[in-house]
Amino acid sequence: MDFCKIFLGNTALLIAAAYLANLVYKYGLARAPKLVKYTCSVLLIIFCGWLSMVFGYKLSENVIFDLRIIPLIIATVIYAEPVTLAIIGIGIGFARLTFGVNEASVAGLFNLCILGAAAALLNIWMRRRGFSLVTRGFLAIVVLNVLNCIDIAFLGVIPAAHYFETIMPATLPLTLLLSLIFSLILRDFQLEAARTIQLKQSNVLLSAQAEELHQAKRVLEERAKELARSSRYKTEFLANMSHELRTPLNSIINFAELISDNDDSRTKEEMAEYGEIIHQSGHELLRIINDILDLSKVEAGRLEIMHEEMNISEIPQLLQMHFELVAQKENVGFSIKLDPSLPETFRTDPSRVQQILKNLLSNAFKFTHQGKVSLVIRAEHNPEGKLAGSWIVFDVQDTGIGISPPQQRRIFEAFAQADGSISRKYGGTGLGLSISRDLAHLLGGFIRLESKVGRGSCFSLYLPLANEAEECATLEITPSVGGVEQKALLPGRPGTVPGLE
Incomplete structure (x- = not known):
């Protein structure tokens, strides 16, 4: 009866310690580093073994019966590292020496060291066999309790015959039963902790999904605005x-x-x-x-570019003939300047180059009421950066109405002009600049725009001057803040070139 009372008291203490440990972990160690959690858990199990000895049953002045083996059994099921089990067994064994160094305490030290080694070996064997958690718990309870009884009987502190006949029939069943009860209670604690962790993870996942939905909603709203604007x-x-x-x-x-x-x-x-x-x-x-x-x-990606040699000196003559009468009719000055350092020819699609220049010059005359329109054809050499290489540049400058920065962001878009009423006032479909931009890309170049309201505009067509064999360029257009970042992938000249500035 005394064994039952003491062992039940030991079980209650272990349950209380486990509950307090659960609270400490939840509110104090949940976010601690992994090493800190590991060290605290090992020390807690050793402390539980020592606590069982404090409130154990004293068979004599030096001999104590308690449930110090239960923390080691639980550790055998929980920990995956065999070394940890050996450390716990040795730790509980040395905790026995805190009650005095004598024959019984030394025997207790040896007993726990043996049990720790046995727990480590048992852990290795069970995990290799792939036993379930319930099976591992049952085997640990039976094997370590039976081995504990054998150690006590043969370590010599209590006569083996007296122990087997009088003490073991009462303590072994009780120890097995209480070990099982405590394991079930601890298992319930673990399940509760796992549910709490799972709930936190679910909350984090739901928060992330809510944020994704919010972002998706914003994207859809932006796309709806873009569709409305496009419409x-x-x-x-x-x-x-x-x-x-x-x-x-x-x-x-x-x-x-x-x-x-x-x-x-x-x-x-x-x-x-x-x-x-x-x-x-x-x-x-x-x-x-x-x-x-x-x-x-x-x-549709079906516009073909035919590359051939284009005579640069013929460009001013062709454009002068085409726009001289327009300049006289609009009473606007018109001039063309050709850089003498340019080569005689360069490889491109002559008809598409003329189409782009005619579009740019037509717009310049359309929006210039007084002053002049000029075309400057020059060479530009850049050793490094996004504009690295040799370029032929066509600067179409005017002293017209100019374009505001917000309007510059969409002036090259198909179906969009600088102002919705522009076409009604000046005429035109609004497709010229969009087509010119795309043609410039397909020719391996790009168009830059510089403009101030009331002071005119300058559209600069950049085309590669180097003679490179190509059949067609690949076009990619990516929106960016303040304009359009335009990427032209050229054979022999891959990279990104700047867009509107």
Whole structure:
């Protein structure tokens, strides 16, 4: 009966210690380093063994019976490192010496050292066999309790016959039962701790998912705004395009009708003027259709670039002939300067270069009411950086109305102009700059823009001057803050070149 009371008291103490340890871990060591947690857990188990001895049953002045073996049993199931079990056994054994050094305490030290070694070996064997947690716990309880009884009987402190006949029949079943009960209680503590950890992880996961949903919502809202803006641009574009198409079509229809009337009162000069108007309207209509076709080909990736030698000295002559009358009509000065250091030819697509320059010059004259428009053709050599290499640069400068920084961010977008009312005031489809930008990329170059409101603009077309064999360049356009970062992947010249500035 005395054994039962003392062992039950030991069990209650171990349960209380386990509960307090759980609280300390939850509120004090949960975020501690792994080494600190490991050291504290080993010291706690040794302390529990010492606590069992403090409240153990004194069979005589030096002999103590207690449940110091239970912490070692629990450790055998919990820890994966065999060395840890040996340390715990030795630690509990030395804790026995705190009650005095005598024959019984030395025997207790040896007993715990043997049990620690046995627990380490048992742990290795069970993990190699892949036993479940329940099986490992059952084997640890049975094996270590039986080995403990054998050690006590043969260490000589208590006569073996007396121990086997009188003490062991009472203590062994009780120790096995209480070890099992304590293991179940501790297992429940572990499950509760695991549920708490799982709940925290679930909360963290839910928080992360909520943040992802919030980010996704923001992205969707931004895309919805972009779609609405794009829809507005396309609506404006269709309205402008219908006006642009109707104007030359009406001219063609009306003047063709006048010619078909065969009115004898009209002179040959009037008929020739009607024919010239029809011819100009037809060319204007063809230009608009070509712009739409070019844009669709670029978006579909089907616009082919044919590389051949282009005579640089012919460019000023061609553009002078094309825009001299426009300059006189608009009463605007027009000049072209050619850098004499440029080579005679460079390899590119001549028709596409002329198309880009005509678009840029047409816009310059369209938005310049007084002053001048100029084209400067120069060479630029950069030893390093994003512009490393040799370039031929076409600077189209004007003294027109200029473009504000917010408008510069979208002036090269298809279907979008600097102002939605621009096309109504000045005419045009708004596709010229978008097509020019894409063509510049396909030619291996890019377009830069510098402009101030009321002081004019400068569009600079950069094309590679080095003679490199290529059939076609690959185009990639990435939005960036303040403009468009444009990447042209060139054979022999890979890299990123700057966009609008």
